[in-house]
Amino acid sequence: MKRKLKLAYIIPGLFYPSGMERVLTAKVNYFVKKFDYEIHIFVTDGKGSEPYYPLDEKIKLHHLDINFDGIFSLSLLKRTLSYWKKQRLFKARLEEQLCLIKPDITVSLLRRDVNFINDLKDGSLKVGELHFNRLVYRQFTDKRFPGFMQRGISKLWQGQLIKNLRKLSAFVVLTNEDAGYWRELDNISVISNPLSFYPDKAALLNNKQVIAVGRMTYQKGFDLLISAWEMVAKKHPEWILKIYGGGIGRCICRW
Template sequence: MSENKLKLVYLTPALYMAGGVERVLTLKANYFAEHYDYDITIILTEGKDKPFFYPLSPKIKVINLDINFEELWGYSFIKKIFVYLKKQRLYKKMVAAELMRLHPDITISLLRREINFLTDIKDESKKIGELHVNRANYRNFESGDSNFFKNLFAKFWMRSLVFKLKKLDEFVVLTNEDRQSWPELSNISVIPDPLSFVPACVSNLTEKRVIAVGRYVYQKGFDLLLQAWSKIEKQYPDWQLVIYGDGNRTPYEMLVRQLGIDDSRCHLKGPTTNIQQEYANSSLFVFSSRFEGFGMVLVEAMACGLPVVSFACPCGPKDIISDGEDGLLVEKGHVDAMADGLSRMMSDEQLRISMSQAARRNVKRFSIEQIAECWKMMFETKGSNS
């Protein structure tokens, strides 16, 4: 470990997007720099002249290598391979040069392209990888477009990845559930993502409104949610469902019409700039994902005092929700089970009140202070051996 303060280097593609990984990295790095006085550098490959989406502490240094892997998106398959290999060689050379120059105690990869070479760089820093999705969906080869060669490639790719992960000093996943899916690894720890805010407002549970939050994509299961809602909405004419998120709403609007849902009480909205206020204006949160890496919106909603009904999908809900105490876990992908869970919550005010109190209490374990302490223990143990 350095004589004075611990020196960390993070490797991640970009900070200009409004993504979950970018938000969590910024939150943690800011906390480490401001509260622990760690010397932190973040190395990027994309978005050279784009502003960071989330504010970064002035104490943190950022190096943009300007590799621009993003330009591959527009290339043909063959050209993509040649340009990728060239860029990857350049990336390895530049990362190695920066690590030799910076001499960090610890280098943290967010498990993108650098995992292919990071443990080969002999700069004496400890190497940590942190994964923000679950194993099954790390490289999400959509089942609809898979074929024999893709399956073969996926198997080869995963075997190669596991070999690289074994060489890390520590591999960090978000949930105990996902930890079980890496039986080959002994160098594995669980540290969840931290809650990104301390709630400024909490629901008083008076609005008869169910809220869901997420992108309008297959993963988030809003099609299943709408099917469940269509089964119970007529029993609860004073309740409404509101969904907030980015993406193409058109297929979901069509589904609302096909299912005969009352669209005056079912609102498909775009993203909101004040999600805390929307949680506070609701009395129940519903989580319909088919799979997750963690499910930060669950933690956010619970911190704002919302009881939840969630599919017990991999991975996240089972680590976050205590079934029957602060929310209901229902069989993953099962529309009738989701409808029953919603109905049970909507019809029982006392249940909502008791679960709301438990939710606020139970998610305190995801505060940035508690999560940062977990990282601090790991960093200082590893760093003292470097």
């Protein structure tokens, strides 16, 4: 009998309704149903919460119980010390589990494990999969620090990131445009997000309305959309833009 391919994925959590979680869930469900792969998912946060998007019952979900989310209410000093302590615990628990499971490929969603994923001694190929644009990834933007310090820390982070990404067997981004932002790397592959559904008919454009849906966070660039729509509205004032979503900057805008 042919041995099943064994894949391990690392992501902070699956309890939140976000794009990264949805795409991962769609892919692993497909891999199980189509190819009968053995899938393991490791999460650090959200213990006791069910995955927001349904997982195939054959997929094994491992909770490492690190709880990074719990440090954000602490003071800066305590948060920093707690973070590094949790990072060491995260690495130790993850490596222990991977050495037991022995996956063929370990796929990191390139969050907190990006700093040590290549150091794990489980024998699997290490692949990084990035769901963010480089312009908003690993940037230090804490307003409590002066601008030159923010830029300096961001530059340091970017240097460390490039060093770690070079060591991966493959670094996956979502679009060719994204790939163009990583010219320092020669291990890039482009794999677009899957379509979980496809419309069976095209819009007639009778309503003259455009909607945008997503989290109201800086990374999503709704501020850029609003600026662009200002130009659209001048030429086509009868068209309406509606933005829906939750998050820090939650709002519904109308022109």
